[in-house]
Amino acid sequence: MEQGHVVAHVARDAEALVNLLTWARTGVTTPMYASGDQRAREIEDGARQPVGALRTDLLAADGRLAEEFPTCRMSAGQRPCGRHGAARCPPLRCPGCGCARYGSTPST
Template sequence: MTHTLPDFPRDASAVREATDRLLVSAGKLDDEAIAEPSLLPHWTRGHVLAHLSRNADALTNLLTWARTAVRTPMYASDTARDADIERDAGRSLAAHLEDLRESAARFDAAARALPEEGRAYEVEMRNGVVERAGRLALRRLAEVELHHVDLGVGHTLDQLLPVFVDGYLDLLATVKFAGHKELPTLELHTEDGRHWRTGGGAPGAAPVVVTGAAAELVGWLTGRSDGGQLDSAGSPLPAVPPL
């Protein structure tokens, strides 16, 4: 049982809502707090915010590619991506907030400009992942929602937007981890009766059945939770490969 993954224009408002919530949380910080560690190893909160701004521009590049059919790389290179994040991480809170707003506005404008026929156009993301343009809003929503958690400002898994949780859990199960050889076969069950099979275990092997709230499943599969709130019927939870 799966959900239809969100496309444009239906979830564009969810990206805006998630961005507004992120800006409210970040706006309560100060320059000193921005320089403190985030929940991501080796990254300060400034690194997280800088990444979010540059990711908005990177996804805008892909939307432009889908609209014009002229190849526009997501990032100039991995080295350039990392250098941009490092360059911008130490800025003031005011500079981060301005960049977040402006880059989000550019993404939103590009999303609105994508014609209906462009939603099926395939573009290449970082690391060679091929994605439909109509699913880039979900990809952006994932960046905003998960990195809001990573800021370590009290935004928790149970505060994730339901449209994100439903869409991203479906994407993780049917795209990201489907057939993944480093993950045994899983049968994911939400408390409201939905279920997915994913992973790449040996043919015929009994799946590990994991049940819990959809947000907790997303948290575990994305490395934001140890899965302590999930029920695996006595079986140990397997290690989940990094995204």
């Protein structure tokens, strides 16, 4: 897997977790992805972006997720969303964050 694919995957994963946290907070069904095909297409499209655009995309998606975590923890607690409860979202993000933290992001 190329670095661009890893970065695009981590960014889409952040957005998917925002969807789960939104579901938990509001009770409105918001799946991680509309479909597996959509997920794959968005990762492929993202992987083709220039390095600067990939970095901007990742930081924006991660920022949205960082904003959603505290809101959901305070208001939703353990309310289930999809297969995962809101409390499971931070541990789900850890593998993705570790991937970005340990050298998988492209150099600028």
